[in-house]
Amino acid sequence: MTKKIAVLAGDGIGPEIVKEAIKVLNALAKDGLDIELEYGLIGGAAYDETGTPLPEKTVKISKEADAILLGAVGGYKWESLDISVRPEKGLLGIRSELNLFANLRPAILYPQLADASTLKPEVVAGLDLMIVRELTGGIYFGQPRGIRTLENGEKEGFNTLVYRESEINRIGKVAFDIAQKRQGRLCSVDKANVLESTELWRETMTTLSADYSDVELSHMYVDNAAMQLVRAPKQFDVMVTTNMFGDILSDCASMLTGSIGMLPSASLDEDGKGMYEPIHGSAPDIAGQNIANPLATILSASMMLRYTLDEPEMADRIEKAVSFVLEQGLRTADIYSDGMTKVGTIEMGDAVVAAL
Numbered sequence: 001m002t003k004k005i006a007v008l009a010g011d012g013i014g015p016e017i018v019k020e021a022i023k024v025l026n027a028l029a030k031d032g033l034d035i036e037l038e039y040g041l042i043g044g045a046a047y048d049e050t051g052t053p054l055p056e057k058t059v060k061i062s063k064e065a066d067a068i069l070l071g072a073v074g075g076y077k078w079e080s081l082d083i084s085v086r087p088e089k090g091l092l093g094i095r096s097e098l099n100l101f102a103n104l105r106p107a108i109l110y111p112q113l114a115d116a117s118t119l120k121p122e123v124v125a126g127l128d129l130m131i132v133r134e135l136t137g138g139i140y141f142g143q144p145r146g147i148r149t150l151e152n153g154e155k156e157g158f159n160t161l162v163y164r165e166s167e168i169n170r171i172g173k174v175a176f177d178i179a180q181k182r183q184g185r186l187c188s189v190d191k192a193n194v195l196e197s198t199e200l201w202r203e204t205m206t207t208l209s210a211d212y213s214d215v216e217l218s219h220m221y222v223d224n225a226a227m228q229l230v231r232a233p234k235q236f237d238v239m240v241t242t243n244m245f246g247d248i249l250s251d252c253a254s255m256l257t258g259s260i261g262m263l264p265s266a267s268l269d270e271d272g273k274g275m276y277e278p279i280h281g282s283a284p285d286i287a288g289q290n291i292a293n294p295l296a297t298i299l300s301a302s303m304m305l306r307y308t309l310d311e312p313e314m315a316d317r318i319e320k321a322v323s324f325v326l327e328q329g330l331r332t333a334d335i336y337s338d339g340m341t342k343v344g345t346i347e348m349g350d351a352v353v354a355a356l
């Protein structure tokens, strides 16, 4: 049966990198992948055309699709807009509308890129870690929020960090299930020494662990986790954490792998339907120059085949093709090192297609 994919390219480098991932999917279509693409607007591009960063139509086609492929949103152009219509609201809005509460952010070091990391090769060699980030709750969505003026005329900004047991439980289950299929180690990251909402997080994870006797659960404060990620990242198998901590730690983890331009992600709902996107942003400073790394988006397409479209062999093929082009020494600027062949966005996409 034909699978529908909603394609939301977004802003900045979004359209360029998504184009390369589509090229890869179309190449697989020649080998029997049965897909139909529908394009939608999101972010600043959507605001410019419709006055909102998340038009109704985009929500509709995304809800109707089997999976969503997203580029990136945001850019200088829209930074002065009211926060309610900024491009980022489009992204947060679609995550929330589609109930994509489980964000999987794998950080895998391709052996070919050990030199591209700013960390010593022996610290990162063989790294394979999975960050499971809660994506539709926490301080990103908590109410009340805003900027108010106090009686003395001073302004005050405020946000709310809230987590319900049910929200912690459902993300916890996803993380335990993943740990079960990997090395069986789960580290839950919180700030339980200071924040009650994450004290409940810790308690709930501990209770849940009774159902997973084959998974070894540990807890870590987020400040220590950030330190441990750069000190000895290979101690981790799976990490599970809140929306904001996961945002921060996944950027940190990306650098272990050489470049944020390498990391894909999946955001899943309760039924495994998902949105797939690189973890990096829209990089407006390099947009339109054919220098962005399309591999994170191409690898996001591979995650889509694996997690939502049930095509694990095709997913394997993409991952092997990526590994092969790295083996050949092809590098976009972000992962370039001496002796390698520097290529642009389009050339990298072509090389992956050829390697398929």
Ligand code: IPM
Pocket: 073, 074, 088, 091, 092, 247, 279, 281
């Ligand atoms: C990410 C991004 C987003 C987030 C922004 C663009 C809203 O940083 O996906 O990590 O904070 O979740």
Ligand code: MG
Pocket: 247, 248, 251, 279
């Ligand atoms: Mg982020």
